[in-house]
Amino acid sequence: MDNLPKCGANYVPLTPLTFLTRASNSYANRTSIIYANIRFTWRENHERCRRLASSLKSLNIVKNDVVSVLAPNVPALLEMHFAVPMAGAVLNAINTRLDAKNVALILKHSEAKIFFIDYEYIDKAKKAIEILMSDFQMPIPLVVVIDDLDSPAGIRLGELEYEQLPKGVVYSHRGAFLSTSSLILGWEMGTEPVYLWSLSMFHCNGWTFTWGIAARGGTNICIRNTTAQEIYSNIALHKVTHMCAAPIVLSIILEAKPHEQRRITTPVQVLVGGAPPPAPLLEKIERVGFRVVHAYGLTEATGPALICEFQANWNKLPREEQARLKARQGLGILTLADVDVKEFKNMESVPRDGKTAGEICLRGSSIMKGYLKNEKANSEVFKNGWFFTGDMGVIHPDGYLEIKDRSKDVIISGGENISSVEVESAILKHPYVVEASVVAMPHPRWGESPCAFVILRKDSNLKESDVIAHCRKNLPGFMVPKKVQFVEELPKTGTGK
Amino acid sequence: MDNLPKCGANYVPLTPLTFLTRASNSYANRTSIIYANIRFTWRENHERCRRLASSLKSLNIVKNDVVSVLAPNVPALLEMHFAVPMAGAVLNAINTRLDAKNVALILKHSEAKIFFIDYEYIDKAKKAIEILMSDFQMPIPLVVVIDDLDSPAGIRLGELEYEQLPKGVVYSHRGAFLSTSSLILGWEMGTEPVYLWSLSMFHCNGWTFTWGIAARGGTNICIRNTTAQEIYSNIALHKVTHMCAAPIVLSIILEAKPHEQRRITTPVQVLVGGAPPPAPLLEKIERVGFRVVHAYGLTEATGPALICEFQANWNKLPREEQARLKARQGLGILTLADVDVKEFKNMESVPRDGKTAGEICLRGSSIMKGYLKNEKANSEVFKNGWFFTGDMGVIHPDGYLEIKDRSKDVIISGGENISSVEVESAILKHPYVVEASVVAMPHPRWGESPCAFVILRKDSNLKESDVIAHCRKNLPGFMVPKKVQFVEELPKTGTGK
Numbered sequence: 003m004d005n006l007p008k009c010g011a012n013y014v015p016l017t018p019l020t021f022l023t024r025a026s027n028s029y030a031n032r033t034s035i036i037y038a039n040i041r042f043t044w045r046e047n048h049e050r051c052r053r054l055a056s057s058l059k060s061l062n063i064v065k066n067d068v069v070s071v072l073a074p075n076v077p078a079l080l081e082m083h084f085a086v087p088m089a090g091a092v093l094n095a096i097n098t099r100l101d102a103k104n105v106a107l108i109l110k111h112s113e114a115k116i117f118f119i120d121y122e123y124i125d126k127a128k129k130a131i132e133i134l135m136s137d138f139q140m141p142i143p144l145v146v147v148i149d150d151l152d153s154p155a156g157i158r159l160g161e162l163e164y165e166q167l168p169k170g171v172v173y174s175h176r177g178a179f180l181s182t183s184s185l186i187l188g189w190e191m192g193t194e195p196v197y198l199w200s201l202s203m204f205h206c207n208g209w210t211f212t213w214g215i216a217a218r219g220g221t222n223i224c225i226r227n228t229t230a231q232e233i234y235s236n237i238a239l240h241k242v243t244h245m246c247a248a249p250i251v252l253s254i255i256l257e258a259k260p261h262e263q264r265r266i267t268t269p270v271q272v273l274v275g276g277a278p279p280p281a282p283l284l285e286k287i288e289r290v291g292f293r294v295v296h297a298y299g300l301t302e303a304t305g306p307a308l309i310c311e312f313q314a315n316w317n318k319l320p321r322e323e324q325a326r327l328k329a330r331q332g333l334g335i336l337t338l339a340d341v342d343v344k345e346f347k348n349m350e351s352v353p354r355d356g357k358t359a360g361e362i363c364l365r366g367s368s369i370m371k372g373y374l375k376n377e378k379a380n381s382e383v384f385k386n387g388w389f390f391t392g393d394m395g396v397i398h399p400d401g402y403l404e405i406k407d408r409s410k411d412v413i414i415s416g417g418e419n420i421s422s423v424e425v426e427s428a429i430l431k432h433p434y435v436v437e438a439s440v441v442a443m444p445h446p447r448w449g450e451s452p453c454a455f456v457i458l459r460k461d462s463n464l465k466e467s468d469v470i471a472h473c474r475k476n477l478p479g480f481m482v483p484k485k486v487q488f489v490e491e492l493p494k495t496g497t498g499k
Numbered sequence: 500m501d502n503l504p505k506c507g508a509n510y511v512p513l514t515p516l517t518f519l520t521r522a523s524n525s526y527a528n529r530t531s532i533i534y535a536n537i538r539f540t541w542r543e544n545h546e547r548c549r550r551l552a553s554s555l556k557s558l559n560i561v562k563n564d565v566v567s568v569l570a571p572n573v574p575a576l577l578e579m580h581f582a583v584p585m586a587g588a589v590l591n592a593i594n595t596r597l598d599a600k601n602v603a604l605i606l607k608h609s610e611a612k613i614f615f616i617d618y619e620y621i622d623k624a625k626k627a628i629e630i631l632m633s634d635f636q637m638p639i640p641l642v643v644v645i646d647d648l649d650s651p652a653g654i655r656l657g658e659l660e661y662e663q664l665p666k667g668v669v670y671s672h673r674g675a676f677l678s679t680s681s682l683i684l685g686w687e688m689g690t691e692p693v694y695l696w697s698l699s700m701f702h703c704n705g706w707t708f709t710w711g712i713a714a715r716g717g718t719n720i721c722i723r724n725t726t727a728q729e730i731y732s733n734i735a736l737h738k739v740t741h742m743c744a745a746p747i748v749l750s751i752i753l754e755a756k757p758h759e760q761r762r763i764t765t766p767v768q769v770l771v772g773g774a775p776p777p778a779p780l781l782e783k784i785e786r787v788g789f790r791v792v793h794a795y796g797l798t799e800a801t802g803p804a805l806i807c808e809f810q811a812n813w814n815k816l817p818r819e820e821q822a823r824l825k826a827r828q829g830l831g832i833l834t835l836a837d838v839d840v841k842e843f844k845n846m847e848s849v850p851r852d853g854k855t856a857g858e859i860c861l862r863g864s865s866i867m868k869g870y871l872k873n874e875k876a877n878s879e880v881f882k883n884g885w886f887f888t889g890d891m892g893v894i895h896p897d898g899y900l901e902i903k904d905r906s907k908d909v910i911i912s913g914g915e916n917i918s919s920v921e922v923e924s925a926i927l928k929h930p931y932v933v934e935a936s937v938v939a940m941p942h943p944r945w946g947e948s949p950c951a952f953v954i955l956r957k958d959s960n961l962k963e964s965d966v967i968a969h970c971r972k973n974l975p976g977f978m979v980p981k982k983v984q985f986v987e988e989l990p991k992t993g994t995g996k
Contacts, residue, residue: 003871005872024831377502
């Protein structure tokens with residue numbers, strides 16, 4: 003058994019790049035990308051990616067160099083998901099909602115060699131580069147501006163965010179390949195999907211569908227802005243079959259004005275993540291013509307790690323009961339080697355009783371290679387051959403996992419992750435603030451929003467609006483507390499936390 | 500980038516065994532196997548496999564030991580697809596249609612340590628063991644008889660065979676994992692399939708669905724005999740959604756007697772392989788309620804390597820045209836790194852014109868590790884990082900491959916592969932035969948059947964029936980020529996072939 007040949011014919015490293023070459027061969031003349039009036043076939047798409055990869059090499063990009071990009075869901079960002087790894091480099095897609103300072107931090111941390119900037123974000127990028135030079139004394143990367151292929155469409159709304167900045171999560175080709183395969187399988191996406199880019203590609207590579215649509219020979223409908231009008235008009239125009247979204251996007255769709263709405267004639271499959279979809283929202287959106295599958299993931303898992311597979315026998319249950327079952331996080335995706343919920347005290351698996359909580363742990367080749375330049379964080383999350391998600395959950399008797407709480411101090415607002423520690427630090431910069439504690443507050447639209455409890459200096463007469471104004475100067479908009487409550491004392495644990 | 504941790508959490512070898520542990524966790528109480536009145540859940544299935552693996556170890560089975568089995572599609576054979584690799588051993592599922600001598604040859608070649616025998620095949624196995632001892636002077640393996648869990652149901656008909664004995668094709672866990680994932684994807688098999696075992700599991704591990712049904716949390720309907728009655732009654736009883744078959748099985752279904760037929764209320768998806776399905780057969784079977792997808796593969800590729808993905812725009816074409824398109828071999832499966840058709844003379848890719856023929860070549864981790872103890876054969880099929888299938892084909896302008904001829908001397912009869920060289924050797928053993936040449940002859944039922952051209956000694960008065968009777972003694976029944984033609988001379992190439 004040991005004398006068998008291991009060669010290029012029977013052992014090939016796994017990479018999602020094969021999805022593109024295969025699409026170019028198998029689906030050559032099928033439309034790969036639509037963006038307003040622009041269209042490319044899979045063959046053209048492949049050719050454009052090859053040229054970009056070759057240009058990167060001629061710009062002295064070598065293996066493991068980082069290529070950063072600040073752009074909305076335009077064709078260039080999709081093409082970079084193939085061209086950058088094709089050149090052996092590492093793609094670093096930055097959240098366009100971050101402020102200049104956070105963008106600068108990411109450029110510094112990743113040591114980006116090239117920085118691609120969509121024309122819409124030139125001002126923000128310029129500021130980030132200034133900070134990079136002045137505050138961090140770092141050399142500036144080579145800057146490439148991305149021209150719009152058509153015309154910009156308006157104001158951006160509603161995004162999804164699994165990332166907890168400024169940790170840099172590094173993926174492998176193998177992980178991306180496996181995760182992509184699993185999500186097509188888990189969502190049961192057939193061939194020739196027409197996929198609407200309502201989810202930002204910089205969120206975990208659009209939960210791997212940047213590669214998945216190539217694997218399925220589908221068509222990518224790129225849009226610059228995730229508005230109700232854009233969503234409805236593109237569904238009607240291109241007969242969209244699939245899209246991904248955070249619950250906030252479902253709300254946006256439901257709040258569409260009458261003139262923005264179109265009748266959905268064929269059901270649109272929606273993979274929902276970022277936060278569990280509330281049952282009433284699920285019921286309403288399904289009535290309009292969307293079919294929802296709920297997934298749970300995190301950047302560290304190369305996107306969704308659990309998917310709430312629908313069971314035929316749920317059809318017999320009342321709608322509310324179905325919605326409750328579908329709002330659970332579900333089952334491990336196929337390419338994960340294992341999923342478990344472990345108790346804190348002894349690291350043993352919890353019983354499948356839907357009650358006993360523990361930390362959700364994952365194992366498999368789609369888990370990140372690690373945080374970039376952060377050994378401490380790596381040693382915290384990788385323990386005994388498991389990746390610890392920081393999320394608390396239970397296992398139901400039917401094997402489906404459900405999150406009960408997050409053990410990390412993260413607030414999820416409109417699908418974006420907010421670190422409460424980061425907001426607290428910003429508030430504490432105010433000279434009249436003595437202590438601050440930021441928690442998640444339920445919010446009818448955003449799911450959660452940050453709420454700050456603040457202890458002031460005795461001599462201060464700050465008002466709520468002053469603290470909020472201070473935060474606006476120091477934080478990206480979505481991180482600013484919606485409410486500030488002044489208190490005399492903050493409850494603490496025995497160790498002072 | 501190089502300092503990132505590689506550990507059990509983020510790098511796990513790929514194996515289809517994870518499909519079973521996942522099924523046991525995720526689909527614990529769902530029915531995994533039905534065989535007549537016997538039923539197991541995925542949890543019980545997992546537990547039974549673990550016990551069998553542990554028994555194998557206690558019988559001194561160690562890594563890379565070969566475990567052979569001669570059995571029809573009973574639960575034991577399905578369970579062995581997990582339990583044997585779980586014990587680190589190599590599963591060797593033998594075609595039950597082979598005669599005792601061929602079974603003995605396989606036991607010798609694989610150096611089987613244990614031989615599992617279904618009670619129905621005890622006589623054949625006994626003979627094989629006698630030959631192993633007397634003719635080959637080999638130690639006999641430990642024999643384990645498999646009792647039937649229910650009662651046998653009748654006469655076996657129609658099987659599929661990609662194997663070209665006595666070459667022993669060795670698979671890796673990685674290849675089995677990737678191939679299984681690809682076939683679920685290519686066939687678009689959703690969750691909770693109800694899968695009818697009309698295809699023999701010993702044919703390429705049932706084209707990987709021995710593992711694929713676990714990956715999908717489906718139910719395996721095991722049957723002992725592939726008759727029209729068994730097929731129809733199981734479809735009606737268990738609401739079968741999927742099955743695999745050679746074209747001959749489709750013929751068997753269409754020839755069912757009125758009392759054997761049942762109305763198909765929900766379409767049954769059929770993956771057809773072994774030979775291209777003739778267009779009239781496709782039309783007829785689809786009218787009864789079956790939906791056919793055609794796949795092409797070979798044992799060396801761990802089952803199907805190409806799949807004829809249906810395109811929505813074919814729906815607009817006339818039925819005959821659709822059938823013609825669907826009878827092509829199709830596109831490379833997703834986990835292959837590459838597929839090509841290369842010209843003999845220069846090894847360059849043929850143009851995509853549907854006319855220029857070349858040899859079909861494959862590359863990817865689902866290709867076999869190699870032929871067991873056969874360096875010559877390995878060096879013939881693995882060349883320049885490609886696996887050469889021996890099949891001649893063309894590429895159509897839409898990227899779909901179609902086979903035009905086989906460059907290997909193989910006759911495919913009723914889905915079973917017959918080596919013309921092996922039949923010729925058997926004929927040549929007759930003292931009055933001087934030369935023999937065996938070719939494929941079109942056959943209305945079996946697709947092809949062997950036809951022998953024979954030159955006799957001048958002093959002989961042999962008749963056709965004598966040669967056929969001689970073959971019956973020396974070959975398994977399905978290999979015996981249906982026609983023998985006596986000739987004066989055989990056409991030869993310049994080198995005497």
